Amino acid sequence: MLRIPCPYCGERDRTEFTYGGDARVQRPADTDHIRDKAWDDYLYFRDNPAGEHREYWQHSLGCRQWFTLVRNTVTNEVLKEAAANPGSGP
């Protein structure tokens, strides 16, 4: 089973976590002035890579913190230690 290193609790089974999707898509900052296209891209369009993927996970059956993880979508290898980023999430 995929093991996920929670930056707060350490490595646990993936069944303790909730997935939050692609973490590279950036919510447009200036929401009063952005164009529709920027919203659409943020909401719907994805790189969908075969390989390195930065993504959100929540340790929902543990400390309940959100964090980001870089994982290889082909091999499931965790490529970088999970990064704590308090207050963020999908």
Added chain:
Amino acid sequence: MKNYSIWSLFRNAFSGHCNWPQALPDVAPQDQYDAVIVGGGGHGLAAAYYLAKNHGVTNIAVLEKSWLGGGNVARNTTIVRSNYFHEARGRLTEQALKLWENLSRELNFNVMFSPRGIINLAHSTAQLDDYARLGNAMTVRGVNAELLTVGQIKQLVPCLDTRPEARFPITGGLMQRRAGTARHDAVAWGYGRAAALRGVDIVQNCEVTGIVRQGGKVIGIDTTRGRIRTPKVGICVAGASSRVSEMAEIRLPLENHLLQACVTEPVKPILNTIVTHGLFNFYISQTDKGELVMGGDIDGYNRYSTFGELPPLEAAIRACLSLFPSFSRLRLMRTWGGVVDMSMDGSPILSKTSLDGFYINAGWCYGGFKATPAVGQVLAQMMATDETPELAAPFVLDRFHSGHIIAEEGKGPKPWLYH
């Protein structure tokens, strides 16, 4: 290549079935075609067949990077149905269902379409109300649906735990009798042969590696077997959709996920219809060989591999045993997975693009098998006429910009939650 018939069966029986000719000729790609379909799964082969049959376009090729039927077309759990709430999805799958009903004859290949019906179980009165609404939506479109009582369900599926003290008591269900199953690899071979008989080149072991463009138009493709000139390219590559579109600099609202399925050892006939759980995503049917084939949810996070994890399978089996306690002694024979292209609204993309001559059929999540014949027809029409056929109009790529998304399940842009 010859048509199969009762006489060919007869003749070959005398020689112990040792002298059947090769089902499909092995052809090398030519350097020019009027149109090329990328991907030799069910959708691509069907599109080629209808391009030749309905539009007389026969100087075409289907290019498949590995072997025919190695993709999701022969990895799915073979369920064919048209019980959708949303009109656009209901119409497309109903068109497909009508074609399924006569497909073996049409293709001169036994695809073993078996309209054994599908029962969606309800586990609360609220859910039954919801099914009534779905059934009504279908009926309004002229597609028959029946609400079933627990007593009726018990009669149809005696091995189901219909007791009030069951783990998830059943309160009723919705049945589409015309739904069913089909032998999935036969669908690939049937369409492939029928297309080849009309002059289509079906080229295996030929991977498309680039889309050649000039002035906003497609002029050819690069493959592992050389460059091919063509003004029209239709992609039917399921899990490779994002990669192949990227070759044309088109980004798609898709994410790849992994879906698994499994079969038990074969047993005598015990289940003559398809049953789905009302609380979990779980579906089961019995193959003609006797195996119980079942599946559940996707693994739940972006994945580009066909090797799944145990937890989703365990969840599916738990759901199975809550409905059919008597199956607990059966042994699992095989499990497998497929990479499914999940779209951001859970509905497919069947569309022309900003690049002239580049047509996309993708995002079928894990429900594209049922639609195969209709997708073939519609994509063929789109490629032949360069216009958007009526059935495809709701599924254009532009819907993600115009806001007309088709969300049957309405979970927002979170493909890992869709079915």
